[in-house]
Each structure stands twice: as C-alpha cells, then as structure tokens.
Amino acid sequence: MADLDATRGTGSGLPDALRAAGNAGAAGAFDDHHRPRADQVADCVHCGFCLTTCPTYVLWGEEMDSPRGRIHLIAQGLEGEPLSTSMVTHVDRCLGCMACVTACPSGVRYDQLIEDTRAQVERRHPRGARDRALRAAIFALFPYPRRLRLLRGPLWAYQRSGLQALIGRTQLLERLAPTLATLNALAPRLRGVPRPPRRVAAHGDRRAVVGMLTGCVQSAFFPDVNAATVRILAAEGCDVLIPPGQGCCGALSVHNGRRAEAERFARRLIDTFERSGMDYFVVNAAGCGSSLKEYGALLADDPAYATRAATFAAKVRDLAELLIEIGPVAERHPLPVTVAYHDACHLGHAQGIRAQPRTLLRGVPGLELREIADPEICCGSAGVWNVLNPEPAAALGDRKAAAVLATGASLLVTANPGCLMQVAAAVRRQGGEIALAHTAQVLDASIRGLGPAALTDR
Numbered sequence: 001m002a003d004l005d006a007t008r009g010t011g012s013g014l015p016d017a018l019r020a021a022g023n024a025g026a027a028g029a030f031d032d033h034h035r036p037r038a039d040q041v042a043d044c045v046h047c048g049f050c051l052t053t054c055p056t057y058v059l060w061g062e063e064m065d066s067p068r069g070r071i072h073l074i075a076q077g078l079e080g081e082p083l084s085t086s087m088v089t090h091v092d093r094c095l096g097c098m099a100c101v102t103a104c105p106s107g108v109r110y111d112q113l114i115e116d117t118r119a120q121v122e123r124r125h126p127r128g129a130r131d132r133a134l135r136a137a138i139f140a141l142f143p144y145p146r147r148l149r150l151l152r153g154p155l156w157a158y159q160r161s162g163l164q165a166l167i168g169r170t171q172l173l174e175r176l177a178p179t180l181a182t183l184n185a186l187a188p189r190l191r192g193v194p195r196p197p198r199r200v201a202a203h204g205d206r207r208a209v210v211g212m213l214t215g216c217v218q219s220a221f222f223p224d225v226n227a228a229t230v231r232i233l234a235a236e237g238c239d240v241l242i243p244p245g246q247g248c249c250g251a252l253s254v255h256n257g258r259r260a261e262a263e264r265f266a267r268r269l270i271d272t273f274e275r276s277g278m279d280y281f282v283v284n285a286a287g288c289g290s291s292l293k294e295y296g297a298l299l300a301d302d303p304a305y306a307t308r309a310a311t312f313a314a315k316v317r318d319l320a321e322l323l324i325e326i327g328p329v330a331e332r333h334p335l336p337v338t339v340a341y342h343d344a345c346h347l348g349h350a351q352g353i354r355a356q357p358r359t360l361l362r363g364v365p366g367l368e369l370r371e372i373a374d375p376e377i378c379c380g381s382a383g384v385w386n387v388l389n390p391e392p393a394a395a396l397g398d399r400k401a402a403a404v405l406a407t408g409a410s411l412l413v414t415a416n417p418g419c420l421m422q423v424a425a426a427v428r429r430q431g432g433e434i435a436l437a438h439t440a441q442v443l444d445a446s447i448r449g450l451g452p453a454a455l456t457d458r
Contacts, residue, residue, distance in 0.1 A: 029077030029087065031124065034259070036074045036116045043108045044071045050100035050110075055378045055396050056093050064090045067100035067110050074117055088125050091117055093389070095382035096255050098349035102376065111350065118257030134179065138384050139258065143248035143265065148220035156190050182390040185425035193223035196230050200240040207237035207326055211278040211315075213269075213292070215285050216248050217417045225417070228444035229284045229319055235330035235447050236323060240282075246272050249283075251291035254298065255383050266295050267305055270312050281312065284319045284440055286347035286416040287383055292316040293351065318347060319440055320356040320415065328363065333449035336366035337456065339442070340409035340434075342400070342423065344416035345378050357415060357439050364446045370407040372400075379426075381418035397426030405432045410456055415439045 030036065050067040051057050057066040064073060073087050081087075091114070100110050127135070141147050158164055167184055196214075210233055214226055233240045250265035269292075273281060283289035291298075296310035317325065339361060347353045361369050380386050380396030400423055404412050412434050414420060420436050427434055435456040445454045 028080040029083035029124070030117075030120045033123075034116050034119060036078065036113050036120070038075075038078055040109050040113055041071055041075045041078065043106055044068055045106055046072075047105065049103045049105055053099035053103045053376045055095055055097060055099070055380065056392070058377060059392055059395060065093050067094075067104075067108075070094060070117075071108070071110070071113065074113055077117075083121065083125050085125075088121050091121055093392075095345075095378050095380070095385050097345035097378035097382060099345065099376045099378065102349045115254065115257075118255075119259045120257075122257035122259075134388065135256075138387060139253065139256075139261070142384060143216055143250070143252055143261075145214070145216045145219050145247065148216060152190060152220065155187060159187070159189065178390040179387060182387055182393070182425075185428070186386070186421040188221050188421055188424070190221065191224050193227050195223070195244075196227060196240075196242050198242055198244065200230050200234050200242070202237045202239050203234050203330075205237055206239055207329075208279045209239045209241065209277055210322070211241045211243075211273045211276055211281045213249060213281065213283045213285070213288055214242060214246060215283075215288055215417070216252075218285050218288075222417050222420070222438070225284060225438040225440055228438070228440040229282070231444050232319070232323070232330070232440055232447060233282065236326065236328060238326075241273075241276050241278055243272055243276070249288045249292055250298070251285075251288045252383050254291055254294075255287070259298075262291070263298060263302070266298055266309065267302075270295070270305065270308055274308060274312060278315065280317050280322055281315045282317055282319055282322055284415065284438065286318070286344035286351070287418065289316060289318045290346040290350040318351060318353050318356070318415070320360055321351075321353050323360060323443075324356040328360070330447045332364050332443075332446045334366040335364045335442070335446045335452055335455075337411050337452040338368045338370060338407075338409040339411050339413050340370050340372050340404050340407040342372055342379070342404065342412060342414040342419060343375050344414050344419050345382070347415050348375075357413075360439065360443060361413065364442065367442075367446075370409050372407060373403045374399075379419050379422045381416070381422035383418060386418075386422055393422070394426070394429070397422050398430060401426035401430050401432065405430070405434060409434065410452075411435045411437055411442075413437050413439055413442055 046068045054066050063069040070090055073090055094114055096114060098111050164184060218225060230240050247268050248265045249269055250262035254262035283292060293313050293316050295313040299305040299309035341358060341361060343354055361367055378396060379400040380393035386393035404423060412423060415438060424436050437455045
C-alpha cells in the first residue's frame with residue numbers, strides 16, 4: 001500500500017505533487033478542460049470504508065477496481081502519468097453507482113472525480129474499433145425517445161412470436177454474442193398505453209403546477225409508469241405539464257463522459273420547460289433525476305444558460321420526494337401485498353432519497369414492506385454499463401436477484417427503469433418468480449383501489 005500512501009495529504013494541505021499538478025495546466029493524462037481536481041483527490045485518506053460497498057471490488061477484490069484505487073490512478077494522471085489503456089480500463093469498469101460517496105466518512109466527491117475523468121477519457125483516449133462501434137450505436141439510439149419507439153413494433157412481434165423466450169432458453173447468444181444476449185434478456189414485455197395529453201388538470205383544488213419528464217427508455221418501454229405518475233400527480237392536486245418532443249435529459253451522456261452531448265440535451269430541455277410556469281419538475285427515473293439536479297454544474301461555463309440551469313435544477317424533484325414535500329392528500333385504498341423495496345443507486349446514493357419512498361409505501365393500507373440484504377450493492381444496470389459489461393453485470397444482477405427472492409415478497413418495487421429490466425432478467429435466469437413494479441404503479445393502484453392483482457398478475 002506504499003503507492004497509495006504516497007498520495008495522501010498531510011494535515012489540511014495537499015500533497016506537494018498534487019498541489020503542483022493542480023497548478024500546472026495540462027499535463028499527463030488530462031487536459032485543462034474540467035480536469036479532475038487535485039484538492040478533491042487529496043480528500044481521500046484511503047481508509048477503505050468504500051471497499052465493501054463498491055460492486056467491482058466486491059466482484060474482483062482488485063485494489064484498482066475500487067474507488068480509492070481509481071482515485072490513486074487519477075492522482076497519477078495529475079502527476080504526469082499518461083492516459084494508459086490500463087487506467088482507462090479501470091475507469092470504464094466503474095458503475096458510477098455512488099455507493100462509495102454514501103460510505104465515505106471524508107466526504108470525497110468521487111462522483112465529480114469520475115465524471116470529470118470519464119470526460120477526459122472520451123476526448124483523449126483512442127478506443128478500439130469494436131468499442132467505438134458499440135458506443136456509437138448505444139448513443140445513436142438510447143437518448144432518442146422517437147428512435148426507441150420505432151423499435152416497439154418489431155420488438156412486440158419478436159416477443160409474441162415466442163422467439164425471445166426460445167433464444168433465451170438456448171443460451172446460444174450468451175456464448176456467441178454476450179452484448180446481444182444482454183439486450184435480449186433486458187427487453188421488457190411491452191404494453192400498449194396511450195400517450196398522455198399535454199396538460200392534465202388537478203383533481204380538486206390545485207396545489208402545484210408541475211412539469212414532467214417522460215424520459216427515453218421510460219417513455220418507449222414503460223409508458224404505463226408515466227401514465228401512473230400523471231394520475232398520481234393529478235390526484236394529489238397538481239396540474240401536470242407534458243410538452244411533446246421534450247427529448248433526453250442527458251443523463252446517459254454525462255454519466256459516460258459525453259459532456260458536450262449532455263450539455264446540448266440539457267439546453268433543449270430547459271428551453272422546453274422554463275417558461276411553462278411550473279413550480280416543480282417531476283422525474284420518475286432515478287438516473288435522470290440525479291443528472292437534472294446537477295444542471296447548474298453542467299452548464300456553469302455557459303453564460304447564456306448558467307443561471308437558467310441553476311434555477312431549473314432547483315425545481316427538480318423525484319416523484320416520491322415531491323409527494324412527501326407537498327404532503328399526500330389522495331385517499332389510499334387497501335393493497336394487501338408483500339413488497340421488497342430496492343434502492344436505485346441514483347436515487348439512494350446520488351440523491352439521498354431513501355426514506356420518502358418507504359414512507360409512501362408504508363402509507364398504503366395492507367402493504368407489508370420488506371428490506372433487501374446488502375441494499376447498497378448495485379444491481380449491475382448502471383445506465384448502459386450492463387450492455388458494455390454484460391458478464392460482470394449479470395453476476396451483480398444474480399446477486400441482487402437472490403437477495404430479492406430471499407425476502408419472500410410477492411412484488412419488487414423500485415424507481416428506475418434500468419433496475420426493473422436488470423433484476424427481472426436476473427430473476428428469470430435463476431428460475432425465480434416475483435412481480436415487478438415502479439413505486440408510481442403501487443401508489444396509483446392504491447389510489448384507484450385496483451387491488452394487488454393489478455400489480456402481481458401482469
């Protein structure tokens with residue numbers, strides 16, 4: 001551990017090498033555009049509290065695949081080491097789950113360090129042809145709701161033909177094309193749901209006007225979650241604004257180092273909503289909400305948008321966060337069902353929202369809430385990490401699925417589309433059975449008095 005000890009600060013100051021690097025301009029692995037900050041690197045005292053919460057360290061036990069190990073590599077880059085393939089590999093392996101941020105007693109901003117480092121990697125590191133092609137395909141598709149919706153027809157036909165189940169049983173794709181096997185396993189069962197109107201009026205007295213993000217994967221493959229979200233907000237006294245063509249929020253892009261792309265998406269979303277008269281901007285996907293709350297930092301260098309972005313970000317609320325903030329008023333009807341609640345990483349770790357969903361679920365008469373073992377460990381979805389890293393993602397998914405099934409609950413509830421797809425695929429691999437739902441669907445079923453079958457028999 002001598003190499004790690006060398007990066008530690010002494011007292012309240014920075015290590016000499018890092019202090020010099022922080023003042024040196026472009027050097028080593030990084031250029032001057034949002035290079036990782038030396039003072040944030042020096043905050044890490046290498047205590048090891050992050051190790052047991054880091055999914056890749058749990059999988060492999062390798063120091064450089066832990067948060068403190070990656071921070072050590074970033075420090076080396078600041079001190080003049082090149083952006084090597086080895087360094088990039090360890091950075092790429094990070095899921096960005098932010099469990100280490102929650103665990104860290106020193107307040108290290110690993111989230112900012114890894115985001116800045118990934119942007120450097122995307123600008124400065126030449127990737128291989130296969131990796132370039134895969135990433136190009138992912139980012140030509142996933143951040144574009146209209147393109148994703150075009151897949152609904154072919155996917156529906158593929159599922160109804162029985163080919164999806166047949167291919168999954170043969171396990172040929174796992175051996176021949178792991179990435180395609182992952183996509184095949186993740187594809188959710190499609191349901192036809194009409195698109196919501198541009199504005200939905202509050203039931204009874206209006207308590208707030210809220211804009212709502214329809215999302216990319218959420219709108220294409222989980223429109224029923226959006227529909228449930230709209231009904232809940234209206235039932236709780238909110239006018240809901242849903243302008244068409246709102247586009248991507250930029251979460252996938254910024255989490256994968258594509259900063260300029262994320263900035264373009266952010267500007268467009270701000271332009272779409274900022275004159276709507278909304279009091280809040282509601283999000284029902286954890287990863288999106290995490291990024292939206294950081295718009296002020298993302299566009300801080302843009303004089304035309306810096307103030308507007310910060311104002312917009314201050315209005316962003318997760319659905320559960322908003323409902324607790326304004327106070328639920330809609331009547332909850334009994335829903336006798338046992339629920340295992342899964343903390344989506346970008347809701348629990350990145351946004352610190354853990355109590356609010358549980359409070360809302362416990363407020364449903366007849367609902368029994370059960371906790372999942374090792375809740376801090378990511379399920380392996382992590383945006384598109386499971387597509388880029390199918391085998392370790394499957395291992396993490398299997399670990400999470402086993403913990404979920406061990407609760408004996410009949411329904412798994414979470415607040416992120418990626419988690420729903422990832423855990424569902426893992427449960428099927430293990431031959432288990434459990435229904436899955438978004439928090440919004442549970443609350444909606446209770447408010448509408450639908451009964452548990454509306455959630456468990458889908």
